[in-house]
Amino acid sequence: MISIKNLTFYYSGSDKPALRDINLEIEDGEFVLLTGPSGGGKSSLCRCLNGLIPHFYGGKITGKVEVNGLNVMKHSTKELATTVGMVFQDPENQLVAVDVDSELAFGLENLAFAKEVIARRVEEALDTVGIVSLRHRATSELSGGEKQRVAIASVLALYPDILVLDEPTSELDPKGAEDVLNVVERLNDELGITVILVEHRLDRVVAHSDRIVVLENGMITADGGPRSILGDGKVSQSGVGIPPIIKLVQAVKSKGNLIDNTPLTVKEGRMAMAEALRDSESFASRHSERVLRSPCHSERSEESHRSGQAPRPKNLNRARLHEESPLIEVKKLWHAYPEGFVAVKDINLSICPGEFVAIMGRNASGKTTLVKHFNGLLKPTKGDVTVAGINAKEATVAELARKVGYVFQNPNDHLFCDTVEEELAFTLNNLGVKGGEAEPLINQTLERFGLTQYRYQYPRFLSGGEKQRVALASILVAQPQIIILDEPTRGMEYRLKAELMKFLDEYRRECRAVILVTQDVEMVAEFSDRVVLLSEGKIVVDGPKREVLSHALLFSPQINRLAQALKNYGVPDDILTADEMIEELA
């Protein structure tokens, strides 16, 4: 059992509390989802549970934290290791051994267990997490999801009663995340291990949790069962991403339909929606006529009533755009790395101004390799890439930087200057824009990204979302015609994601192209308009998102799965987002 009383904590050197008057009791075997905006205190709270706060971090702490009767202030992290197992965000930085079985033995060796005990427990941990096949592999060769499962197994070998996971999936691709969450759920179900999971994306885990705790500004602002917390919609103001299905059902409810439950899974959502649609006969009859009139839904062009957003330039001026020359033209592109791995094969692709293209595909399917050709970071092994009329084969990265902005996933890779302003000036300076010419561009960009107040601050000390904005601003200050973002939303909370996407949508309206490398299906469903799906270096599908994402098995958004099941009630089966569905039902 975990019992936290009046816990307040300040990091050393900070006069703003990271945690403020926290009171929380967690029963044995509970599955608690800890969520809230970044910088809200989730990680700090996790670190209080195994004594990293205060023993590792120092700082000022008051109140009481007890874990299975052990006072955390008096027992060190090492003593707590057999009670609380901790899994961290970054899979790269928590594995210390060369191969998997020695990784699992590491904690047990530190605690001086006898060799026979270690051998047995390593075996058990491998089995429990289902990674027996990895046991002799080198940890450096594993995928992110595998690494994270090894990390879980390595703390599990210590027989902890409580497992604390601090955003374990935020660095992983959807498949890796799924594997990790499956393991966590099973540990809770079958072994009764108390789980405290920090997570932004609720749709996948909410059905398994017993309780949701929302932390904001270091305080608990909501605490309760998932249905009650998500059902009343209040938490959405605090940046918690409400799963699309719940959003949908809430909207239906507000129209006066009686749905008594808040659905947590696609299945529950399907049943709730089916019931609601049966009740409102009018909808079904009204829509069945329309279905008869236009039987082929997937060929429907975007209808203005449907999009709910302002009409997009591409749809309005499709014909005109195609007369314009494309910004990027890829012809028979092949790329082989020096080691001999052929990453992209025979790619043909053209991207026009005003397009918002999502490049999707599994890990190592060639997504990043492909887009790195657009700004010259990679050169074609065979074939041609033309970017804004320039042959990318012959141009340097610096020459292409005027036309193409490339935003890397981790803003820390971009930032190095002393102030935010200098960060923007650096890019302009490199491109030969100096002094008086640069000033208005910098002001304008800072304004646009809401960064004016941070102008003279050290960028690396800003919060995650702000850093992302600075990184983006430092690219867009040069006003490139094409902007490429590589996995920009991985591990990002919903509110920041939505902000970023809104901005990109505005940007492409200025007749520029936005290219997104991503595996985030829900986001693509909501914001992009064309999807290029890669597999093993080849383009498998290239088309409007509606065509690609509906009827897909792996890459289909939650709402689309729901819509497909509700076909009989006259719901078009190519609906992708909650908003579209709400619009359709209205």
Place this chain on the structure above:
Amino acid sequence: MVSYKYSGKDTVIHRLNPWCKLAWIAGVCILALLFDSPVYLLLLSLSTLPVILAARVWKEWLSVMKFAFFLCLLIIVINALVSNQGSHVLYQFPFAIPIAGAPRITLEGILWGVGNSLRLLAIISAFTVLMFAIHPDDLMLAMVKAKLPYKSVMVTSLSTKFVPALIDDAQRIADAKKSRGLELDRGGRIQRVKSYASIAIPLLSNSLDRAVQVAEAMESRAFGSGQKRTFYKELKLSKVDITILSFVFFSIAFGVFLRCSGQGGYQYYPAVEAVSLTTSEWAVLFVLLLLVNAMPILALLKRKVSLD
């Protein structure tokens, strides 16, 4: 691209006890330092090859050797320029340097460089086995068993583990900076230093972040709990291992004996002498080289035995 890290191949050499490999490397180094004769050194260098081949790390070995060759070339050139002793003068520079006298290139100077390069090649070649054919965990365990403090050994092992991550980091950061129009090779010296700082600063602060995260993760798994640590893996010496070890020690002792009895010596200065070995000297030399290669031979035999 050859990645400079342990590749975890499954060969007879990889499976050997690390003590055998460490002793063998030490043996080759001692012998290389013991003998001066270029013939001995050349044959010693070549006699490391069977181990490299048996460990199937020739690709890695080749890329290390490319670098080593370059190093040797440097040694030869510098020694030829700096050393002005020797009686066979090949080229006399037309000027004199105060105190040092008139520089000249002599045959002895060049040959001394060549001879010592051979010595270096033998040592580097042996060390590729350390790099590519000893499991880092085994190496760590051996170091701990040799009574080196565990924490220091762990830190050393960790820092080598994170080198590839650091290289990836640097590559990514450089790409990010290039995408913002940075041209690393442009401008004057000061400009270039600034350009590289834009990569070094994020690299450094990312590394510091990484260090804190790794420390946290280790702390959470009871690292340094104060108890005497146990080790899950063991370094058991099998009979074959002990046999190999004794052969290695014998080869060293035999080498010392040979050197003491006057074999394998060589003088470059003042004038190069002819290298001539008597039949019995050749025979003894080959026995020595055979002893050096007892490790791969026995390792292969061991596999034969264990297969039966």
